[in-house]
Amino acid sequence: MKVAMISSVLSVITLAGFVCCSDLPSATFSVSVESKQSGTLECVLCKLVMDELESVIKGNQTEEEIIQLVDDVCSELPSSIKAECKDFINDYGKEIIDALINDVMPSAVCTVIQLCSKVERKYPQGAVECDVCLFVAKYLDEYLDSNSTIEEIVKVMEDVCNVISSSLKKECTELLNTFGFEIVKQILNEITPKEICSDIKLCSSINELMGSSRCARGPAYWCSSHEAAVECNAEEYCKTQ
Known part of the structure; x- marks a missing residue:
């Protein structure tokens, strides 16, 4: 019944912020957004956008190419969330671009720009x-x-x-x-x-x-x-x- 869900939507619900990589780049950049709790719409949208970008960013793009990928990302997402995606990019696109240009891994961006909190992946088994x-x-x-x-x-x-x-x-x-x-x-x-x-x-x-x-x-x-x-x-x- 749910098999038709576009794969990028699958990342929408991860309430846990993507765990930031252990070796963040030494470069610094301005972060002007307030820290958000994981699970807020901003955090969810960020993870959705970054999941899509992670599939196309290979690490060798120029600054101009990264800007274009961020500008175009909403067109790759399901129509039901395109409007929200565009609003999100208007609000946070600059911070995302700055992070990517400074070699922050896509999976770490939402934590680094403080839209999602960092959560250590530890959970007991029993x-x-x-x-x-x-x-x-x-x-x-x-x-x-x-x-x-x-x-x-x-x-x-x-x-x-x-x-x-x-x-x-x-x-x-x-x-x-x-x-x-x-x-x-x-x-x-x-x-x-x-x-x-x-x-x-x-x-x-x-x-x-x-x-x-x-x-x-x-x-x-x-x-x-x-x-x-x-x-x-x-x-x-x-x-x-």
Whole structure:
């Protein structure tokens, strides 16, 4: 149902800011924008634009060629978001061009110009995290389709952690900050939630993590005793209950 989604739209939903490369260029340039939270429309649009530019920028373009690529990028995006893209380029095109000219990698630009916050890609693996991943993936699979607008995608990403159990909100937010892009990208490619969570290695070894099928009963069993928490790799989770 979602297979027709243009590939560049797949990057729209990554709530986590692209992690900046470890070796940023020594050159400096002016950044006049205010820092934004990852997941805002500005951050989402920035990642969408930079994902498209990353596919065409090879590292040997002249300044004039980079300017032209930035000017033309909106024409390569789906018609449903072209108007928003043009407004975004009008507002932030200069900062993007300055960053690219100074050899900032496209995947790092949104963080460097302070439209997206930098998020370290660290996330634990265990029965709780697998459960949260499956919940999030199933929710997104239900509410996203190939006609979703940027606003709709952002709203679904914001909503999912509000409908999950309050005891798992923190894990849900951390999951989105780390794997939001990967999860939605695969959903739009019609990959099942179970396959998605296995692919990002949150459920890849779930049988080993769970120890036995008893862990599938969820938090009620995990936290029923210290032994159960150890068995299901849920000690940290149960400490918060």
